[in-house]
Amino acid sequence: MLEIREILSHVDHTLLTQTATRGEIRKLCDDAIKYGTASVCIPASYVADAKRYVGNRMKVCTVIGFPNGYDTSSAKAFMAADAVKNGADEIDMVINLGWVKDGKYADIEAEIAMVKAACGDRILKVIIETCFLTESEKIRLCDVVTKAKADYIKTSTGFGSGGATFEDIELFAKYIGPDVKIKAAGGISSLDDAEKYLALGADRLGTSRIVRIAKEMESQGN
DSSP: OOOHHHHHTTEEEEOOOTTOOHHHHHHHHHHHHHHTOSEEEEOGGGHHHHHHHHTTSSEEEEEESTTTOOSOHHHHHHHHHHHHHTTOSEEEEEOOHHHHHTTOHHHHHHHHHHHHHHHTTSEEEEEOOGGGOOHHHHHHHHHHHHHTTOSEEEOOOSSSSOOOOHHHHHHHHHHSOTTOEEEEESSOOSHHHHHHHHHHTOSEEEESHHHHHHHHHHHTTO
């Protein structure tokens, strides 16, 4: 069984609610630093302030084309470049799901490549929102994300009709390229589930619940 500190080191500690305040974002950063998470994942409008606040103590991640994914490719590339300019270390972008349904996989690949170019040397994670996809669409997108040279494929925004599943992580692990990592996000609410996602091949976990569990364990003297 993994130690909770090991699990926390794979967590993108996340706050993406529409009403998130500056104070809440700073508290998120404080907790992330204290508990040693991989990053904080926050709205783009807070990136510059958060980066000034955390400096080099914590990676700052933000979201692009979130949560619906139907912004134009040029808009997504601009948002990614703006986020990097403001200090973002990592970018999580949402693909155009309508393009998936239309079979426009070449356009999806081109868009991911465009955003990756805008990110420079920063990490790019691609959210495919698995709850809206068929198995064959998920498999095809593993190939698209690999060819576009993104760093991660990610299950979910947390704003769709469902989040990560063990089956999707197993599927990703089978079909994704060797240079692409996996992020599970949405609905991860226990240490057992977090550990299982990591065992199945996930490298990152998008959640706020694991830090809350760590706090509860700390308050109980564990």
